[in-house]
Amino acid sequence: DAGVTQSPTHLIKTRGQQVTLRCSPKSGHDTVSWYQQALGQGPQFIFQYYEEEERQRGNFPDRFSGHQFPNYSSELNVNALLLGDSALYLCASSLSTRASGQYFGPGTRLTVT
């Protein structure tokens, strides 16, 4: 079992560009959550996907959008990148019936210049 995988590992983008991050959940998991972790802070909840729909959303602007595919994998899209979007983006997967058992991926480090 590969656990939660994320790609790419690192990414450098220019302000104003768009970026797509990818996540494959742990085998058997059907729910994917995305988090933004700025330097020195804890993960901040962006949104959660279940059954290909956004189920919950944190305090992030509409520039942050996502998608979940039938195989439960997920994408996080960020449009019109700002310097402040530079962070580690974490994906976590779980079973919808057991939200406490979130498994995190290693994250994607996004740098916006």
Added chain:
Amino acid sequence: DQQVKQNSPSLSVQEGRISILNCDYTNSMFDYFLWYKKYPAEGPTFLISISSIKDKNEDGRFTVFLNKSAKHLSLHIVPSQPGDSAVYFCAAVYNFNKFYFGSGTKLNVKP
């Protein structure tokens, strides 16, 4: 709005002694609470959780205490080992699927 706070950015403890990590929260509607451990270049790893209806949960060397009246959560590690050195995050869950994390406490266990 920081609903979950870890006020100690770092903690240093001697091997074999007790490590106590603290966490405060503001929302009395949280369903349950969790502790995660994070090593560099890895995602957080689930450690232990506690339901809001309980006041203690124990798993080996790890015990989590919940004081609902004080809105305070603590993680005790006894005895502490050098391999426990990592960043520890507490998290609170609302509506069973919305997680709020603290800013983390870096634990250093000295041999």
